[in-house]
Amino acid sequence: MPARLTIALITATLMIAGCTPESAPEAPAEAPAEMAAPAAAPPATAVMRTSAPAGAEAYIIEPADGAAVASPFTVAFGLRGIGVAPAGIDLPNTGHHHLLIDRELTNFDSPIPADSQHVHFGLGQTETTVELAPGRHELRLVLGDHLHMPHDPPVMSDVVTITVSP
Ligand SMILES: [Cu+2]
Numbered sequence: 001m002p003a004r005l006t007i008a009l010i011t012a013t014l015m016i017a018g019c020t021p022e023s024a025p026e027a028p029a030e031a032p033a034e035m036a037a038p039a040a041a042p043p044a045t046a047v048m049r050t051s052a053p054a055g056a057e058a059y060i061i062e063p064a065d066g067a068a069v070a071s072p073f074t075v076a077f078g079l080r081g082i083g084v085a086p087a088g089i090d091l092p093n094t095g096h097h098h099l100l101i102d103r104e105l106t107n108f109d110s111p112i113p114a115d116s117q118h119v120h121f122g123l124g125q126t127e128t129t130v131e132l133a134p135g136r137h138e139l140r141l142v143l144g145d146h147l148h149m150p151h152d153p154p155v156m157s158d159v160v161t162i163t164v165s166p
Contacts, residue, residue, distance in 0.1 A: 052151035056082035058141045060160045072131040087122030095143035097121040111148035134166040
């Protein structure tokens, strides 16, 4: 946090000192970060991952793995060892749920995508109603921090495989 604040202050100072931010392409955004924290400095565009408390777990309460369900159906989200906070609220040991439908998260260094297969619950919801086509589907939960980044280590549920009846 102190490093980030320092970077922010330096960036702000540079922006004030420069004529306009748009007309100063020769001042790369990475420079202030390297000066402030040479050892661990990521590019200024990278988002830091939030640490998850040891043992934190996400799990799908319902439907059960292997269940046959009629669409629409309820998906209930469970957490152990970490709490829920709305997106944008940076509180220690919290996050908000993301439901991955027929998707696995593979990139842990970017915010979780937002689309029909990566559904965000940024208000802090702990259940939802899902409508899916008949057939076999996979559900996964991934907790994201205030910036929709997976925690480090990621807090993810086991996969729940369901069959939606025709
Ligand atoms: Cu999110």
